[in-house]
Amino acid sequence: MAAAAAPEKPAYVPADPLLTVREGAAETGQSISTFWRNVRAGRLPQPIYVSPKGPRWRLSEIRAALDALRGAR
Numbered sequence: 402m403a404a405a406a407a408p409e410k411p412a413y414v415p416a417d418p419l420l421t422v423r424e425g426a427a428e429t430g431q432s433i434s435t436f437w438r439n440v441r442a443g444r445l446p447q448p449i450y451v452s453p454k455g456p457r458w459r460l461s462e463i464r465a466a467l468d469a470l471r472g473a474r
Contacts, residue, residue, distance in 0.1 A: 419449065419457035428463055444470060 426436035448456030
């Protein structure tokens with residue numbers, strides 16, 4: 402009987418990953434258009450542009466903004 406193969410190590414995951422707009426919207430439970438509306442209104446952090454058309458958000462900043470919004474209610 403052959404030994405079971407060892408599970409693959411997960412790919413490197415940074416401690417504070419950069420999220421795409423789709424991932425950011427999913428993290429907040431919002432549609433993409435509502436996510437952008439909240440960014441423009443200042444309720445969510447401004448993006449970091451990794452390329453001219455590549456906005457990204459730090460997961461920790463999105464979570465901090467959500468915590469602040471929940472605390473303000």
